[in-house]
Amino acid sequence: MFEEIVSNMRKDFDIAPMEVLKLHPLVLAYIGDAVYEVYIRTMLVINKKTNVNMLHKMSIKYVNAKAQSDIIHRIKDKLTQDEQDVVRRGRNAKSATAPKHAEITDYRHSTGYEALIGYLYLTNDMERLKYILRLSVEEE
Numbered sequence: 001m002f003e004e005i006v007s008n009m010r011k012d013f014d015i016a017p018m019e020v021l022k023l024h025p026l027v028l029a030y031i032g033d034a035v036y037e038v039y040i041r042t043m044l045v046i047n048k049k050t051n052v053n054m055l056h057k058m059s060i061k062y063v064n065a066k067a068q069s070d071i072i073h074r075i076k077d078k079l080t081q082d083e084q085d086v087v088r089r090g091r092n093a094k095s096a097t098a099p100k101h102a103e104i105t106d107y108r109h110s111t112g113y114e115a116l117i118g119y120l121y122l123t124n125d126m127e128r129l130k131y132i133l134r135l136s137v138e139e140e
Helices: 002-010 017-022 025-047 052-060 065-078 081-092 104-122 126-137
Strands: none
Touching: 002 025, 002 104, 002 126, 017 104, 025 052, 025 081, 025 104, 025 126, 065 081, 065 104, 065 126, 081 104, 104 126
């Protein structure tokens, strides 16, 4: 379900992979954050039949700087060199805002993770995006 929605939505917009690489890593993280959030919400709505308040509380387990930092550390060995470069660019990007509820290192690593998700989404690499998202929610 999620894959079909995202894939169809992405088809409405045309951007070459080389143009995606030219985007600022915080721009990649901006769209990656939204894609990841939709993935998590979709997973929870489908798998956990409960009220909105509980869905929100469950989503926090996945959608926070510490959790996303942990994900990127856990999956880094499964990333291609290009993907690792995107993560590094996202992690090293200077943000105008500081995290309120996270350590700066976790915040930066989570930004790298979000940049990766944004990169895969914008390059329309849906198979790889699905693979990374599934790895992201796997229990260790």
